[in-house]
Amino acid sequence: MNLQKDNTMRKIRSGQAYLYRDGGLRSTVLDVRMKDTVRGDLLRRALETALERYPYLRSKLVEKNGDFYLADNPLSVAFAKTTKLRALGSMSVNYHLIDVTYTGSSIRVAFHHALCDGRGITPFLETLIHYYCSLRYHRVFDSTGIRLAGEPLLPGETEEPFGASRYDVGDTPAAQVIKDGFVLPEHADEVSAYYRHEISIDRARFLAVAKQNNATPAILVALLASTAIKNLHPDADKPIVCSLASDMRAELGLTNTHKNCVSSLYLPYTEELAGLPLTEQATRYREDIATQRQPDAVRRAANSQIGLSDKLDELPTLAAKKQMLSFFDDLRIDTFVISYLGQLQFGECGEHVDSVHLYSSGSTGLILNMISAAEVISIDVLQSFESEQFVSELLRLVTELGLDVTASERIAFATTPDKAHITAARQAEKYYAAFTG
Template identity: 25%
Template sequence: MYFFRREKVQCRYQFSLRDAVDLTLLQRALTTALASAPYYTQRLVQEKREMWLEPNTEPCLVYHGSTMRNIPEQTNGYLFCVSCEGDTIYFDWHHFLLDGHGVSPLFTSILEQYCNLRYGTAFAVQQIVCDPPYDMDAMLAEHPPVEGGSDAIQRDVVQTYEGTLRRTRVCLSKQSLVEKALANNAKPVSALMGLLCMAMREYLGKEKIQYSYSSDTRDVAGVPNALYNCVCSFEHTVQLQAQTRLADFISDVDADIKRDLQPQSKRRRMTEQMGWVYKVNQQKAPLRIKQRVFQMGEYIGGTISDFWLSYLGNPLMPATPELAQYTTDFGVWVPPDGASVGVEAASLNGKIILCIHNKAPHPGLADILRKTFENEGVTVLEAADLD
């Protein structure tokens, strides 16, 4: 899917550590971790009609600086990149190879090996394996595509903003968000989604808000150890007014999300979205034609929305409390593909960290988010427009 996209989708994790990062030690840590993770040592090969991955024999280097390098052109062909500046390590990756869960085991291992060298810890080197591809043919047989079109073709498409990309960062007390959700008998992610809808109503100046979110599908696809992209997306609409409170509509949001996350629902949605990619890729046509066909038909399974939320959870996999002690901060940045505003949420050290990419031209997003969360009793630790 991410090869066929018009725009390259490069993503970033950034971890801040206790002290300035030693590039030489980080290079040793990368080399050690990568030796036990063969899936990541691949390069993309393209010919007129086909593309494939093969082992990359070039050295995998650590770079200095915070500027995101062009992957794979400036990374020796690797589809990820490790760099550092000051006390921060930057992990960038091309979404073609990985999603957030798929990239976490490698970056966690690199952090562990760096801590062994820098702080004298004793983290073991874990072998990182990848499950084989899931059976797309079986999924299509279970949920065959609708002949003659889809209801999605007739739906109203949200007009999204395409302005200058700006960043906003908001940190919440995880406990206060959980308490708010429990008070409304809802999942914490449902409470977060509802609060974001309220903020976007004010920020975007519209009462009808369409949101989407992604869900990990490794479980329903039968590939729990998949490192490649393994997600589906859902979308919903809420109608809000200035006087609407979270308690007025959170039960509806929660019911939609719980219904979406049923195994058969996730498997069906995954088949709808990835079946289209599968069908395009099977065409006997040049890659450039396949890319064009994909772009024309992506809206069939796409989720164009006012904003989307991707809830990563703990970015450390496995979630080792000992390793978290050496990290002072974290951020995750992903382009707002298919929406005016993209929200990536992570959970680390008792905080919910929202890293937001925004294409709308309106100012003041951080202030609106702070006001919305605080009016509903959720503690805001930080809210800042970064650009």
């Protein structure tokens, strides 16, 4: 059974802020490293089957009067054997907002944040790997937790989290949070290139150490990263602040939506916190997270995003909207950012997966992306400066915890700006149903 997609175009609200970047938004890439060489013919078949389960991923952007809409895209999703990260929304990818490529043992899925966030695209990746491994290894793998072709969409899977209606907020006082963090001196450098280091740690051992210290994986890495920065800059004039990406789905009652549904939590590393044992530091961070993730706090954050979209919708032209959001073009979050996608559900197919990595260029500053997949926790350290001091100190601290760690050399890289901001205005309206809000 092929799932049919509603061909009515709907205005983008979640992810709207990503659509007005000067020069386009750079793609985000999920890079799956398989243990064996990838068979392109089988991956193509797996892709075609997986997409039957996710009809909303067959989309392109349409722009009208400065507003962007998602529309059904009848063209095939782009697929190629190439190391090149192609521009999403361009002719080279049939105007789609995802692109699947492969070389060697890597399978890469590039996606646009106007379509979904990391949590929104990972179920598709899990389905893709399931079908690929089934073909590649001639096995019927257990599909528990995997969404399969022919199954219906989950309740709310395409629901808009930041629509016109605001969320009801109670009288829980807003948390007093330190957001003004220490600025890394490297941020003064002119940005001429982007770099990443790929760090891999045994998952079972990492989780055991985290549990021993009352930490989640993200909390443990946040504390190690903050300690590394403090060690390098003992005279820091402000607290080291970790901006932790936080999934809002559960608190908003939209656990299944694929659309962007993320806010930020702030974890300050103060002089007082630095003097505590690791377990007490982790406990303090747990308390900070619990306070900031109270339902009222999350709903307030969601209402702020709705308010931003409302103001944007009041502006009459594309130029005016771009001007309003121009501050995003050079946005830097101090001191650093962590994004943790959690554990990918590969099931039995995980035995054929070495690791998964998440990266995107174009952001100024320091970002740590984390993914747990198969037997490995991957930490991709992304930075807009050349210095390797932070990575070296972070690795030293990880080793001090008794963890075996492997790390790549510094990798210069760039993901590609989209062309959707150009091609969206050229789509023929006559091929689509009426625009809706």
